[in-house]
Amino acid sequence: MTVQEIAEFTGRARSTVHRHLQVRESRGEDLRVVHDAAREALGPDWPPTRWQHRYKEVQDFYKANRRLPSVNSEKTEYDLAIWLRSQRTLRRRGALPSIRITLMDMIPDWDASPPSDATSRRTALDDHWRDRLRDLVAFVAESGQMPRYKKYGDELERVLGVWLHTQHQARAEGKLLSWRLEALDATLSGWHSRQ
Template identity: 65%
Template sequence: MSPQSFSLHPAWDRMYTSGMTVQEIADFTGRARSTVHRHLQVREDAGARLRAVHEAARLARGPDWPTTRWQHCYKAAQEFYKLNGRLPIDDDVAAEHKLVAWLDSQRATHRSGALSAIKVTLMDMIPGWEGTAPQTILDDRWRQRLEELVAFVAETGRMPRYKRHSSEHEHALGVWIHTQHQRRAECRLLDWRLAALDAAVPGWHSSM
């Protein structure tokens, strides 16, 4: 098999034939423009005939083309995965909550068949984006936060504060317990979580 008869970067090919320019591909992938250009040139020379498809797709770019806001959210999700090795799942953390909501909207649009080809191509570069986090993972993270809360109260003799906090760890715990208060008030706190909090930190819901 000739080294030019298959693509070393099939995702780049899909981006290009979806209408993305060489510069846009370079921006999305973090690779040098010259590297992307050379790859596409090699593919064209090998008979892949990508350029004609690219030109037609570029001229047909419509309102479903990724907006600046969409690109910003996408890059944030991509960067999160690179840094953490997983998709955002903890809706008790504000930064993750925003990404979770954005990913959920992409999944819903995709399931309805309305997510454009270029967006699907880009999303496919984030491993497992179509799936949802197993509930067991969310529950384990919640139990871990509860253990940290118990340890904090035992050490300091008080509940963590999310406003006048003395450390980032206290702030994180303060935000978490504040979220539990809100969910309890809205009747959205799961029964087993409410029981676990009542058992581990009696009177926790009267601390605010």
């Protein structure tokens, strides 16, 4: 390990590690020879300690969340996602050493390209729309009526009433996606106002 790697691994200041090694060498110990031999045995492609720590963080994240880190999240997860992106880039360029590829391959789907921001946003919007439709169906089944957005009984009815009104407007303007129109017609045949 280099002085920097030892410092990162132990959590000590680099100067402290450096001074400790100097003291050991001044006592006549052949620490430098042992160190150099160990470094040569690892080879030039062996990942540095900093890389190993980041790799372990990604591994732990995957085990805890059953997914890879996302750039659309808080700082710690974002940093892991950026690190993963850089590993993917290095691999595609042929610059990621084979030992690192072997380690990375232990993380499922690490090299799969994540969906683009536009794709993930569209998926999130579609999922949200489907959730609203399920809520609407449940509301109608429970109350026996369509939700109102003006003279509503509670907040859920207001939210669903506004959502349904928005679907009416989109349909009237020809802006309601065909799969959404089909889904509404299939689940609530009398959902739209007559025009």
